Amino acid sequence: MALGFLGSFHCVGMCGPIALALPIGKWDTKNKVVGILLYNFGRVATYAMLGLFFGAIGRGFSLVGLQQAVSIILGISIIAIVLMPGSAAAKLDSMTQRIPYMPAVKRNITALFKQRSFSSLTMIGLLNGLLPCGFVYMALAGAIATSSGINGSLFMILFGIGTIPAMFLVAFSSHLFSVNVRSKIRKAVPVFMFLVGSLLIVRGLNLGLPYMSPKFDDKGQITRSCCQRAHYR
Numbered sequence: 001m002a003l004g005f006l007g008s009f010h011c012v013g014m015c016g017p018i019a020l021a022l023p024i025g026k027w028d029t030k031n032k033v034v035g036i037l038l039y040n041f042g043r044v045a046t047y048a049m050l051g052l053f054f055g056a057i058g059r060g061f062s063l064v065g066l067q068q069a070v071s072i073i074l075g076i077s078i079i080a081i082v083l084m085p086g087s088a089a090a091k092l093d094s095m096t097q098r099i100p101y102m103p104a105v106k107r108n109i110t111a112l113f114k115q116r117s118f119s120s121l122t123m124i125g126l127l128n129g130l131l132p133c134g135f136v137y138m139a140l141a142g143a144i145a146t147s148s149g150i151n152g153s154l155f156m157i158l159f160g161i162g163t164i165p166a167m168f169l170v171a172f173s174s175h176l177f178s179v180n181v182r183s184k185i186r187k188a189v190p191v192f193m194f195l196v197g198s199l200l201i202v203r204g205l206n207l208g209l210p211y212m213s214p215k216f217d218d219k220g221q222i223t224r225s226c227c228q229r230a231h232y233r
Contacts, residue, residue: 018109018128019171023116035121036171042125043167044160047136048153050129051143055152058144067147068204074141075200082190082197105130129160138196145203 024035061070105127112120112127129136139159143152 018124019167021113022121022124022171023113024121024171032172035118036168038118039121039125039128039171040160040164040167042122042127043129043163044125044157046126046129047139047156047160050136050140051156052149052153054140054143055146055155056149058147058152059149061144062147067145068206071145071200071204074144075197075202075204078138078141078193078197078200082193099132101130102132135192138193141200142196145200
């Protein structure tokens, strides 16, 4: 949830335009609140499904003893993106925008904006969860690191819940988030990315630190001694 809260500042900069454009301008306060919550529910639902899928992938890595290596590789990759020159980072962002399903997603979101209903807002949220987003990708890296479909899904649900406060404010009180404010928020994103990458690396180093860097046995299971230390603390 903490990652989601920090990531929500990135969401304000990247996904803020969609939240700002939600077709709720002429609705009364009650309907606005319900509509915004349904939109965010849609996003979180998509994150949950993605977490289930990528957590299952992480489980596969765990079964063949690659869980820690994958965690380290993901952490290094995130830090490498942070350290990229501006032009390289822009190129990476441009590449993600070319994902094959993206035109269809954007086309459907545009059509849903014209319907102005609770169901269309929910669908906009569901599709919004599929749009390219660096922080969602980082959260999915965390879902892989959980090595479990269920835990990966729960991880992404908490991530999504953490993004709701800022995204709710963007949609409900747009005057609080001018273009200048969103630009400043985006400048802080690399710090959060570096932190997440570092945590993934530490997790994969098998240091025997409960919860942060548990020690795994040859079968990819957390060792009993590590669990006991966490219990006694």
